[in-house]
Amino acid sequence: MRRRSFGGGTLFELETKPLARTLVISYRGWPFLARSIPDDQAAVVIKNARVVALTGGARRLGVSIGDRAITLASSSFELACIEDDFDFDMASFEEVVAIAESFCPEVEVFSPGVCGFNVKGPARYFGGEESLLDKVIDALSGLSVSKGGAISVVKPPNGAKGFHLLSDRLLDLSFGVGLADGPFVAKVASTFSAVVEAGFSKEFISPFPIGILIDEGEVDTLSKVGVNSVGQILDIPRDLMVERFGKVGSRLYELARGVDGDLIEAREVKERHQVRIDLDPPETLSQAISFAIRAKVDDFFTALTLEGVYPLRVRISFETETTEAISRVWSSSVPISPSFLISYVRRQLEGWQNPTIGQDPPRSGIIYCDIEVLEVTSTPFVQLDLYQVAIHPQDRVLRAIERARDKVGDGSIKVPRKRAGRSPKDQFQLLNWQLDLFEEELRVESSKEAPPWPGQVPNVKPSMVFDPMVEMELVSEGGVAVGVSPSGELTCSPKFFSVPSLGWKMREIERILGPWPMNELWWDDARRRRLARVQIVSRDGVALNAVMEASKWHLEAIYD
Amino acid sequence: MKVTNLTKLQAVVEPASLLMDQRIDVLGHLKDLLPGGSLKRGSVGVVYGDFGSGATSMVFSLVSQAISEGSFVGLVGLHSWGFGAAADMGIDLRRLLVVECGSNKAIEVSSLLLDGFDIVVLALDRSIDYKSSRSLANRARVSKSILLYLYSGISSLAHLPYGADFSIWTKASRWELLGSAPISNRSLVVQADSAKWPSVRSKSVVGL
Numbered sequence: 019m020r021r022r023s024f025g026g027g028t029l030f031e032l033e034t035k036p037l038a039r040t041l042v043i044s045y046r047g048w049p050f051l052a053r054s055i056p057d058d059q060a061a062v063v064i065k066n067a068r069v070v071a072l073t074g075g076a077r078r079l080g081v082s083i084g085d086r087a088i089t090l091a092s093s094s095f096e097l098a099c100i101e102d103d104f105d106f107d108m109a110s111f112e113e114v115v116a117i118a119e120s121f122c123p124e125v126e127v128f129s130p131g132v133c134g135f136n137v138k139g140p141a142r143y144f145g146g147e148e149s150l151l152d153k154v155i156d157a158l159s160g161l162s163v164s165k166g167g168a169i170s171v172v173k174p175p176n177g178a179k180g181f182h183l184l185s186d187r188l189l190d191l192s193f194g195v196g197l198a199d200g201p202f203v204a205k206v207a208s209t210f211s212a213v214v215e216a217g218f219s220k221e222f223i224s225p226f227p228i229g230i231l232i233d234e235g236e237v238d239t240l241s242k243v244g245v246n247s248v249g250q251i252l253d254i255p256r257d258l259m260v261e262r263f264g265k266v267g268s269r270l271y272e273l274a275r276g277v278d279g280d281l282i283e284a285r286e287v288k289e290r291h292q293v294r295i296d297l298d299p300p301e302t303l304s305q306a307i308s309f310a311i312r313a314k315v316d317d318f319f320t321a322l323t324l325e326g327v328y329p330l331r332v333r334i335s336f337e338t339e340t341t342e343a344i345s346r347v348w349s350s351s352v353p354i355s356p357s358f359l360i361s362y363v364r365r366q367l368e369g370w371q372n373p374t375i376g377q378d379p380p381r382s383g384i385i386y387c388d389i390e391v392l393e394v395t396s397t398p399f400v401q402l403d404l405y406q407v408a409i410h411p412q413d414r415v416l417r418a419i420e421r422a423r424d425k426v427g428d429g430s431i432k433v434p435r436k437r438a439g440r441s442p443k444d445q446f447q448l449l450n451w452q453l454d455l456f457e458e459e460l461r462v463e464s465s466k467e468a469p470p471w472p473g474q475v476p477n478v479k480p481s482m483v484f485d486p487m488v489e490m491e492l493v494s495e496g497g498v499a500v501g502v503s504p505s506g507e508l509t510c511s512p513k514f515f516s517v518p519s520l521g522w523k524m525r526e527i528e529r530i531l532g533p534w535p536m537n538e539l540w541w542d543d544a545r546r547r548r549l550a551r552v553q554i555v556s557r558d559g560v561a562l563n564a565v566m567e568a569s570k571w572h573l574e575a576i577y578d
Numbered sequence: 579m580k581v582t583n584l585t586k587l588q589a590v591v592e593p594a595s596l597l598m599d600q601r602i603d604v605l606g607h608l609k610d611l612l613p614g615g616s617l618k619r620g621s622v623g624v625v626y627g628d629f630g631s632g633a634t635s636m637v638f639s640l641v642s643q644a645i646s647e648g649s650f651v652g653l654v655g656l657h658s659w660g661f662g663a664a665a666d667m668g669i670d671l672r673r674l675l676v677v678e679c680g681s682n683k684a685i686e687v688s689s690l691l692l693d694g695f696d697i698v699v700l701a702l703d704r705s706i707d708y709k710s711s712r713s714l715a716n717r718a719r720v721s722k723s724i725l726l727y728l729y730s731g732i733s734s735l736a737h738l739p740y741g742a743d744f745s746i747w748t749k750a751s752r753w754e755l756l757g758s759a760p761i762s763n764r765s766l767v768v769q770a771d772s773a774k775w776p777s778v779r780s781k782s783v784v785g786l
Contacts, residue, residue: 415650418694422677422687432676434661446661448676477760479662481634482730520629520731529755553760559751560630561761575660577751577761578634578730 037200038136039147039216043118043158044208045193047073048131049100051163052110057192062090065102067436087437101449104130110163112369115346116377117157121150124333126201126347132208134201147197151184151213155195164191174210177225177249180218184211198222202273206230220275224249231273239263248274291329291391293318300339300383304367305424308360311387312417318389319356328353331393334366339382344370347392357416363387419451440536441551442483442563442575480563480575487572490517490564493524502550502566506535515554515564517573526557533566602644602696602724610781611770613744617644617697620719622741626729627748632766633730635663635786636748640726641697642667645674652677652691655684655701657730685710692723701728706739715741744772 045051050073055061060075069085076097081090090097107130115133118125121144122135137150144150158164174181184195196208203219206226214222223230226248228240243262245251251259251274259267295314301307322329332354335345348354348362371379423431432448439445492500495513503509514524532552549567551574556562561577601616609615617623617640625640627633634657641651646668653659654677665671675695677687681702688700692714700714706727718725718741727739738745747769754763766783 414694416694418652418691419675421690421693425687425690426677426679426683430678432678434659434664434671434674434676436661436665436671442660442662446665446671448678451675477762479660479666481638481660481663482629482658483660483662484658522629531758531760555753555755555761556630559753559764560628561751561753561764562630575658576630577663577753577764578630578632578660 037219038138039141039197039199040134040201040204041137041140041151041154042128042132042134042196042198042201042204042208043114043154043193044196044205045114045131045163046209047071047192048111049102049107051131051192052107053100054163055098055100059098060096061098061100063100063102070102107131108365112365113161113163114158116369116373117161118154119344119346120157120377121154123343124345124347126331126349128201128205128349132205134204134208137197147213151195151197155184155191158193158195159191164193174212174222175225175227178223179221181207181212181214181222184213220252223274224252228270231270291322291394293389295387295389297383297385297387300385302371302383304364304371307367307384307387308364311363312356312360315356315359315389319359322391322394327391327394329391329394330354331391332359332362333388333390333392334359334363335388335390336367336370336384337386338380338384340380342380342382344380345388349393355416357420359389360420423451440538441565442480443485443487445479446483478577480577482576482578484573484575487565487574488517488519490515490571490573492564492571500571501569502533502535506533506550508533508552512554515556515571520573525560527554528557529555600722602649603647604640604643607783607785608640610779611744611746611768611783613772613774617724618743619722619724621743622715622718622725622727622739624727624729624735624738624742624745625748626727626732626735626745628733629731630751631733631748632751632764632768632786633728633748634660635667636746636766636768636783637699637726637728638664638667638669639786641699642669644697645669649673649696650675650694652688652695652698653701654679654688654691654698655728656680656703657701657728685714688725689714689717692717692721692725695723697724697726699726699728701730703729703731705729705736708740711739712741715739743774744770746770 047057049063049071050057050061055073057074059073060079060081061073062069062076062081063071064087067087069081069083069087069090072081072083079097081097087099090099108127111127111130111133115125115127118133118135122137122140125133125135127133137147141147141150144153173183194208194211196204196206196210196212196214198204198207198212198214199216199219203214203223206223207214212222224247228245228248228251231248240246245254251270254271256268256271259271261267263270293314295311297307297310301310319329330353331347331349333345333347335343337343344366346366350358354362367384373379419431428450431451433451434446435449436445437447492512492515494500494510498510500512501509508530512527512530514526516522516524530552531554533550534552535550536548538547538549547567549565551563551565554562554564563574563576565572565574600619601614602619603616604612612623625633625636627636641649645651650673652675656678659676661671661674664674675691677684677691679687681704684700684702685706688698691698706714714725727742729735733747733749735745749767749769751764751766753761754765755761763784764786766786767780768783769778769780771778
């Protein structure tokens with residue numbers, strides 16, 4: 019659930035102020051489009067070792083959202099796995115946002131692949147909604163990413179009223195455009211490329227399954243009490259919804275009626291949720307700006323936290339000495355922390371200063387930055403303890419990382435993640451650190467362990483793993499180099515080993531286990547590997563793994 | 579009490595912290611190796627030993643209890659970390675940050691990370707100069723974080739880094755070899771020293 023009313027007033031009467039007509043552009047499967055993977059190729063995006071997005075090709079193989087990454091290997095050899103990379107997706111989405119910004123100075127970015135804007139001004143300027151839609155579609159069609167191939171056109175469920183489809187114009191394109199009252203209905207409409215008439219939100223969304231409003235767990239609860247479509251929520255009185263489901267219920271009630279938007283705007287607290295940070299002298303470097311505003315942002319967020327509210331949607335605007343201005347709205351489904359806000363600031367500035375298409379970068383330094391909170395929630399989703407009552411618990415950590423990153427650059431700061439594989443090197447991978455890796459909820463892994471990989475190194479795991487591997491030598495008592503025969507046996511019994519780069523001269527072997535032959539990726543000519551692995555324990559108590567590949571021994575890992 | 583009053587409350591109680599907040603617990607069988615039986619916040623420690631003698635495992639097991647209690651740990655420097663072993667020792671990899679960089683950068687980065695991380699492990703291949711080690715020790719003391727030096731592949735240290743409260747030398751490891759079964763158990767011969775102790779302590783640690 020995203021938006022919730024400020025202050026927890028679940029019992030106030032539903033406000034029925036008209037919502038702004040909103041246009042939403044949504045790309046289906048952005049992570050794949052951004053990497054130019056066609057929909058008919060089988061590919062999935064993996065996050066936390068689970069599938070979070072997939073192409074039509076992958077769906078045909080029987081893969082579905084939420085599958086464990088390790089079970090995928092059994093479904094196909096051709097399946098491409100992409101690690102979830104929010105930063106990359108956001109950065110590549112910049113070109114679409116830039117086009118949207120050429121129609122409206124303030125664009126709201128919902129997530130990578132989905133953005134939108136209020137059409138009130140643009141529609142008047144470009145000669146009406148229809149003509150604006152034409153122009154937006156034309157402009158977006160020019161992007162190479164929009165030519166992702168025909169995606170089967172989905173139709174809204176039977177019974178939806180008050181709209182017309184644009185799909186004939188978008189047949190060969192990879193994006194959808196929706197126009198409706200308020201961002202929520204427009205987002206739903208964009209998946210069908212529909213224009214919903216003003217005032218017809220309720221009629222449009224009532225036949226939809228409730229899955230479009232809330233996430234899985236809550237769908238279960240509602241379907242257990244017999245509510246399956248949005249329309250059925252309309253039949254339930256508001257107090258009952260609130261009584262049974264609390265704030266979620268109240269929000270559902272609003273969404274089902276197509277009511278959505280800036281509830282906070284209607285209140286008098288607005289000025290407290292806004293901060294202007296002056297930059298004196300004017301500054302051009304995005305890095306310097308994010309440093310300069312850091313402290314003020316922290317204070318601002320602390321003040322919000324003390325009020326018990328957490329921002330979900332913020333507007334960031336800048337103005338330069340020569341009165342050029344840019345503003346953009348960022349929204350998120352989890353509360354935005356100061357660190358996230360700073361990264362939005364940085365991305366927005368970098369996009370502005372290095373435009374991709376025909377726009378001019380600002381000509382002078384930035385004199386102020388405005389941050390305005392548009393929507394809040396009262397559920398923090400983050401744990402606060404007594405000692406850090408006012409700040410995000412991980413903020414100290416995040417700030418330290420940010421400083422370290424400025425020192426060594428992006429590529430050297432990493433986090434280890436488990437993945438599937440046989441060798442100690444393959445079982446873990448170092449991902450470039452990015453904000454949402456630490457922000458991700460600590461989910462409880464299912465108690466069932468993943469099945470073991472056949473051929474993996476047994477038992478204790480080595481605490482030093484060399485990547486790349488280090489050359490070593492293995493000789494018999496007489497000084498003859500030890501090899502592995504085609505049938506997978508050692509050619510003579512090894513007695514000594516040496517690793518020159520670690521300064522190890524001939525050390526005596528107490529016991530050698532193996533070899534375990536392995537034939538990896540035998541179906542792929544380019545990447546196939548044949549290797550044999552042994553486990554060695556030396557007379558003086560050093561245990562290690564060695565690998566024979568292409569007639570050479572390599573030190574793979576030490577049990578340090 | 580209203581939420582806003584909590585900040586006032588915090589200001590009042592802040593100077594007094596509980597004894598448990600000044601220390602970070604370690605696993606039971608490592609208590610004998612540390613002065614006071616736990617890692618003291620703001621202190622500096624050294625772990626060293628030849629490759630294969632168990633120094634890396636020693637570091638992993640020193641921080642594993644802290645991580646399970648919610649601490650974040652930074653691993654800085656060029657070291658071939660084996661995360662499989664870390665995960666087996668109960669380390670939640672989501673609370674580990676790895677910074678790969680050469681010694682000079684590593685020292686600077688450690689000093690930055692000490693501000694936010696509870697424990698920073700600095701892996702070095704040569705001894706650190708007096709000036710840098712002194713500023714790192716000060717940073718650790720001010721930020722109430724713990725700095726652990728890891729010297730892997732070094733079996734004797736001419737002098738400890740400035741401000742080291744304890745040092746652990748993994749002298750040797752002995753693997754239990756049972757027929758043709760893969761290795762599974764070993765005992766480490768460890769020598770621990772602290773300025774607070776009259777003499778060094780030698781101990782055998784099983785299960786690392």
